[in-house]
Amino acid sequence: MVLKARIAEEGSKAVFSPLIEKFILNNPHCVTIEMQPDPEKASRDEAAEKENLDKVKASMTEEDLAELARATRELKLKQETPDPPEALRCVPxxxxxxxxxxxxRIPTEVGDINGVKVLQHDLFTNDVLYTEVVFDMSSLKQELLPLVPLFCQSLLEMGTKDLTFVQLNQLIGRKTGGISVYPFTSSIQGTEDPCSHIIVRGKSMAGRADDLFNLMNRVLQEVQFTDQQRFRQFVSQSKARMENRLRGGGHGIAAARMDAKLNVAGWISEQMSGVSYLEFLQALEEKVDNDWEGISSSLEEIRKSLLSREGCLVNMTADGKNLSNTEKFVSKFLDLLPSKPLVERASWNAQLPLNNEAIVIPTQVNYVGKAANLYDKGYQLSGSAYVISKHISNTWLWDRVRVSGGAYGGFVTLILIQVYSPSYPTGTLTY
Structure with missing residues (x-):
């Protein structure tokens, strides 16, 4: 009670700031531990393992070697022999x-607010409002595409004229269940044109709908792209994440790379999340120091290109009463968006060269992929494709690639047909 009274009288900063300064910031009883990478460790471990295996082999007799060969043949035969029916029947x-x-079936009502299409889904959500505001990205210049992920991050992690990014995020946390901004790209069935949008997603209690749309507007229109140091951190963090993803999830990178060779939507996604994006980040890291004004202007250009009521779409999910009560806040939000005529689509008719390639990375795992566009051969999409791809992945590929081949696994996706696998350094997987 005494502490509560002090906080009420003096304020939390007056009470806790001296304690933080004394026991954390100026506390001499601390230990600093630095961990330095050893670039030679992997080669030393490999040499030690080889030496140990050579010693074991040297100590083996001819009979031991023959027994080892027999056990290996027996294991291989067991791996390649199908399970008997009685064993398969034991699997649920x-x-x-x-x-x-x-x-x-999701109930969907298509409406219109201030000339903008609005989709409403009347579902029980326990008084939670879920909403997405979608902006058309098709007018964006091609050279600005790789900057879009950092633009989305900047909207939520840079401050406004009146709020620091910390204060802005604290306000979002107090008033809502969270706001996110991200790009979405997909092919359109039956055409080569891509579908590309920026999506602003948020959720809040229905009684906080006004706060939710107000904060969405502040994020979209009031955030200032002026913090060079903060943006430099975004670039470095994104580059580190991409490098880690390349080493630990190379099969996903390979799939995206193949997709970029076969359709425009895949190329756009690869520009924002693949090897091309990593190369962009590496160059951008230097450019932040040399041409920050140019980068800041490009971020503003992206915002100016995206924000418009034209081509905008609002999607909401809540119960009917809360949806009706929220419409006035949607109207207010849309009124604040710029109204400008539709801009001609940018020319994104680009794909990576249709050839084989190898990307060398510092990892002991090989990621191998192969793809073909079945639509070019006259294939018509059927739901059975998803069953087929799952069946191949979980049966033949699993048995051949993982059980018999010794690789980590293999996967198939059948829209474009993509076959890819992370394998051991021996590169045993073949097509």
Missing amino acids: SLSLYDIPKEPI
């Missing part, structure tokens, strides 16, 4: 009769 499974034939 679903029959077709266990799977509902009818998909779940």
Whole structure:
């Protein structure tokens, strides 16, 4: 009670700031530990393992070697022999009769607020409002595409004229369940044109809908792209994440790279999340120091290109009463957006060269992929494609690549057909 009274009288900063300064900032009883990478460790470990294996082999008799060869053949035969029916029957499974034939139907009402299409889904959400505001990205210049992920991050992690980024995020945390901004790109069935948007997603209690849309507007229109040091951190962090992803998730990078060779939507995604994006970040890290004004202007240009009521779409999910009560806040939000005529689509007719390539990275794992565009051969999409791809991934590929081949695994996706696998350094996987 005494502490509570002090906080009420003096304020939390007056009470806790001296304690933080005394026990944390100026506390001499601390230990600093630095961990330095050893670039030679992997080669030393490999040499030690080889030496140990050579010693073991040298100590083996002819009979030991023959027994080892026999055990290896026996293991390989066991791996390649299909499981007997009685063993397969022990595995839990679903029959077709266990799977509902009818998909779940989401109620959707298509409406209009201030000339903007609005989708409303009347569902029980326990008084939570979920919403997405979608902006058309098709008018964006091609050279600005790799900057879009950093633009999205900057909207949420840079401050406004009146709020630091910390204060802005604290306000979002107090008033809402969170706001996110991210790009979305996909192919359109039956055409080569891409579908590309920036999506602003948020959620709050229905009673906080006014705060939610107000904060969305502040994030989109009031955030200032002026903090050079902060943006430099974004670039360095993004580059480090991409490098880690390249080493630990190279099969995803390979899939994106193949997609970029086969369609425009894949190329756009690769510019914002693949090897091309990593190369962009590496160059941008130097450019931040040499041409910050140019980068800041490019971020503003992206915002100016995206923010418009034209081509905008609002999506909301809540119960009917809360949806009706929220419409006035949506109207206010849309009124604050710039109104400008539709801009001609930018020319994004680009793909990576359709050739084989190898990307050398410092890892002991090889990631291998192969792809083909089935649509070019006249394939028509059917739901069975998803069943087929799952079946191949979980049966033949699993048995051949992981069980028999010794690799980590293999996967198939069938829209474009993509086959890719992380394998051991021996590179045993072949096509």
